[in-house]
Amino acid sequence: MIFYHCLTCNLSMHPVCAMRKVPFFIDHPKSHPHPLTFFPTQASLVCHFCALIKKLDPTYICTKCVFVIHKGCIGFPHVIRISRHTHRISFTSSLPCGKLSCGVCHQQVDNDYGAYSCKKCDAYFVHSKCALQRHVWDGKDLEEVPEEDDMIDDGEPFKRIADGIILHPFHCHNLHLQTTRAYDENKYCRGCALPIYEGQFYSCIESDFILHEHCANAPRMKRHPLHPHPLTLVVATRGPGNEEGTFQCDACHRKGTGFFYEHHTDQENIFMLDIHCASIFEPFQYQGHEHPLFLPSEPNKWGRCQMCTYEYVDLNLNCLECDYILCFHCATLPYKVRYKHDSHFLKICNGKEANDQSYWCEICEGKIEEGTERAFYNTPKKDTSFYKCNACCTTLHQRCLLGIDTYMKPGETVKDYLSSIKYASEGQSKESITDVRILLNSSLTRPICTRCLCRCPFPIFFKGHNTIFCSWDCVEDSAMRSYQRLLYSFISG
Ligand SMILES: [Zn+2]
Ligand SMILES: [Zn+2]
Ligand SMILES: [Zn+2]
Ligand SMILES: [Zn+2]
Ligand SMILES: [Zn+2]
Ligand SMILES: [Zn+2]
Ligand SMILES: [Zn+2]
Ligand SMILES: [Zn+2]
Known part of the structure; x- marks a missing residue:
């Protein structure tokens, strides 16, 4: 490849880029009220917009105001909305004195240059370079857009029928508000897939549809610091657009069967967040750590x-x-949980706490150790946290109590997608064969997993056509193997 190179500055340029004309004057009143002049010496002046020195971006100056800006920074947006803050923020060229910190990277903001600030909050500032990152800003300049136009609907997410009776958009019957009397390990919330431990919940009289009160209140639309666009609440149900009846959260990477928030970035890419991860905001006060x-x-x-x-x-x-x-x-693991043979709440503990004690898990009777790798489950992920009841000293492995498919709810039917490809390519239509029921593992004799041949150790198991699986990993692994066998037989004729 031919290119130009300057030995003094160690700078290379494509021939096309080297021949591109750099205008001597630029007039852009929105970025600066006076005409700007090209400044020939590169890499020496700090830009008043981005507060950076950029070697490869031509620099323009206004001598009247001693104002410096990169060619690439001219035309910067004045008013924007970023995922990390609830209000709009606008660019300001003069910052107040004192120590300012950036709301995105939490590093100091230099008062000598411009930055974005919130007009509604007292001291919210963001570096220009941090505010315009693709995962933070949606790319829209809102200067001409009225504030109401990008507000999201914050009305009640359901229809109120009477006092304590609602009609939720994800269920066809009325739901009645009830108070938990005793913990029932068979009652799971359709929204978050966790059991109902305490407090109020909505339940359907005609079916087993149950929602925690806070899950029923989950807003239909919400903004989240992990994504620049507003997210919409949906439920994982098998049907057009969701063949499997499950989803995978982009933050914790778990598969789930309940409510989640999504945004269709384009035809193929959907950003998905389960309602556990969607509830995490900055600063996050984790009960197990002293600082935010x-x-x-x-x-x-x-x-x-x-x-x-x-x-x-x-x-x-x-x-x-x-x-x-x-x-x-x-x-997003529950901080406190219930276990059917203990009348108190059990709290999550870090595996390190088990080091100086000898704790045994009441479910598998195995020792609780820091960083124990479970023999029956071939994942590199370590299982170090455990749950403990301080009153009775009951200790349980986190996985033995919650399983590894923590947010897949018993009672749901999901589809084994790879198997359905396999059957389709065999020219058979065997829809029901690829259905997998999620069942509660509550009988005295635990079923044996078709794939890993262990006795299913977790609170739920998966039942397919003539098959039993201990985990969703085993479902997928088994489907993958038979799919590969099919491909192999296809190739070898
Ligand atoms: Zn700049
Ligand atoms: Zn920053
Ligand atoms: Zn604000
Ligand atoms: Zn719930
Ligand atoms: Zn998640
Ligand atoms: Zn255990
Ligand atoms: Zn972790
Ligand atoms: Zn298995």
């Missing part, structure tokens, strides 16, 4: 979660005061 936790300023940063000790590449919650890191998977 924040989202990283940029995605795809490595970090080792202190709870599960697993190293995550993408989303973590970070503590600004110490080096505590929590992954979304652990942040």
Whole structure:
């Protein structure tokens, strides 16, 4: 490849780029009221918009105001909405004095240059470079857009029929408000897939549809710091557009069968967030840590979660005061749970706490240790947290109590997608064969998993046509293997 190179500055340019004309004057009143002049020496002046020195972006100046701006920064948006703040923010070229910190990266904002600020909040500032990141800003300049036009509907998410009776858009019968009297381990919420431990819930008289009161109140639309566009509440049901009847959360990567928030970025890409992860906001007050936790300023940063000790590449919650890191998977495990043979709540504990004690799990009778890798489940993910009742000293592995498909609800039917491809390519239409029922593993003899041949250890198991699986991983693994066998027989004729 031919290119131009400057030995003094160690700078290379494509021939096309080198020949591109750089205008000497630029008049852009929206960015600066006076005409701007090209400044020939690169990499020496800091831009008043982005507060950076950019080697490869031509610099323009206004000598009257001693104003500096990059060519690429001319035309910057004046009013924007970012995912990390509830109000609109606007660009301001003069910042107040004092120590200001950026609402996205939490680093100091230099008062000598411009930044975005919130007119409604007292001291909310964001670096221009942080505000315009693709995962934070939706790319829209809202200067001409009236504030009402980008408000989202915050009305009640259901129809109120009478006092304590509602009609929820995801169910066809009326739901009645009730109060939990005793913990019933067979009652699961259709929204979050967790049991009803305490408090109020809505239930249907004609079917087993139940919702926690707070799940019924989940808004139909919501903004979330993890995504620049507003998200819509949907429920995972098998039907057009959701063949499997499940979804996978983009924050904790769990499969779920309940309510989730989505945004169709384009035809193929859908951003999905389960209602557990959607409830996490900044600053996040995690009950197991003394300081508030924040989202990283940029995605795809490595970090080792202190709870599960697993190293995550993408989303973590970070503590600004110490080096505590929590992954979304652990942040959304229930903090306190009930166990049918204990009359109290059990609290989540970090595996490290088990080191100096000898704790045994009441379900599998195995030892609770830090970083124990479970023999029956071939995943590299470690299981270090456990639940403990402080009154009775009952201790349980987190996985033995909640399973690994924590947010898949018993009673639902999902579709094994890979198997359906297999049957379709065999020229058979065997719709019901690919149906998988999620069942409560409550009988005295635990069924044996067709795939890994263990006795299903978790609170739920999956029942297919002539098959039993202990986990969704085994369902998919088994489908993948038979699909590969089919492909192989196809290739080898
Ligand atoms: Zn700039
Ligand atoms: Zn910043
Ligand atoms: Zn604000
Ligand atoms: Zn719920
Ligand atoms: Zn999630
Ligand atoms: Zn974790
Ligand atoms: Zn156990
Ligand atoms: Zn299995």
